[in-house]
Amino acid sequence: MDRHKLFADYINNHPEAIGKVVDFDADHDRLYHFDLTAANKELTAEVINKPWLFSQLVSDKLHDNNCRYGIGGYMEHRTIYAFSSHFDTDDEPRRLHLGVDIWSDAGTPVYAPLDGIVHSFQDNNNIGDYGPTIILQHDLDGLPLYSLYGHLSRKSLEGLSVGKPVFKNQQIATFGNADENGQWPPHLHFQLMFDMEGRQGDYPGVSRFSEKETWQKNIPDPGLILRFPDAVNVG
Template sequence: MSLASFAAFLKSLKAHPLIHPSILKEDYLALDLSLHNSELEKVNVSSSHDLERFIFTYLKTRNAKVAYGGYLEPRGIYRRSTHFNEQNPETERNIHLGMDLWIEADTAIFAPLDGTIHSFRNNTNYGDYGPTIILKHNIDNLEFYTLYGHLSLDAIKNLKVGVAVTQGTQMATLGTAEVNGDYPPHLHFQIIKDIQNYKGDYPGVCNRLDLEFYKTNCPDPNLLLHLK
């Protein structure tokens, strides 16, 4: 299936909101964390505390509840971690492949679509996902996957591969910086067409050389979420 066809398919689906629907669409606010945002020059993005204060001040002063964005953003926040950092600008992994939803820790996360537990893992590298769940979906005979990163430790307790997850049911809660890879609390949500051989993990950031592949394999999550 071509990227255009897959994108049209995703756009046609009626997904349940990832965060409780009592938070309305107008409560979401786009957030730019790219290298091009001059406001971040005043923030120590290596500090999860300082970045959290920046994000939640941004929300509070604009009377919003959730900050969202990040798809294909080139970001500087990964340079603090050797898990991502490379000296060569062509191979430095700094282009974000999912959508982030920034909101308080312990926020409940709901399944956007029917699926099954494909895999889960606590990815403990500094700057990594922390607790992560991947769902497998098969809709109209089309198989694809969704990834949920930066969850709480409780979110991956007692999970079993293959168990059904019903659309609209709570599937997880968000973690704190102490468990989520040292980031302000947020959900990393990513759509994956071909999971390859990954389990409980999948690249959420890529370099320039691999960008064309990942743009095709990981289309814009907003096709499903309709936040903008």
């Protein structure tokens, strides 16, 4: 059977098994939708190439719209990766964002939304990369699922070991700052995979746009776990 359907069926049939990724309160918090495509004219080359300017833009948007968190990015074709050679390839550059970004302050707690174990972790310490990264492994009634948490604080990697149990709603990390998270504004890259394809501590979060259909087969929509309401984008 199709893994995407099995995943969706599990979510629908076991709502009690799904916890939180961040402390979002649907009764009181609003979400700001960040558009990181070419349509966003505020993302000038100067902003993208200066982490402090990019961070200020994110912070101002959240504050001005009275939003505790921002969100966006699943299968979004972005222009912002031009600032780092990390995303360049010999032919088509990588610009398709495969996960979801959750934007908030450095130090924001991150939680495991499902029971599982630590699959792997490492500091992907390159400009534009994930920085400190944790990958968890879950078993959804026989369906393997992996969840990736990128752009964390370095402290988040302390005390981890492969195979260590984690439990729903257990805090596993905090958002990192630009000095440790790959030089990004503080945020969490949250991504799901059915198959790690032999990788440890890392999995592509940005791909070539021409390969979108291939990546979608292995990367389900994180929104099924997050269950966030619609985001606002008013200014």
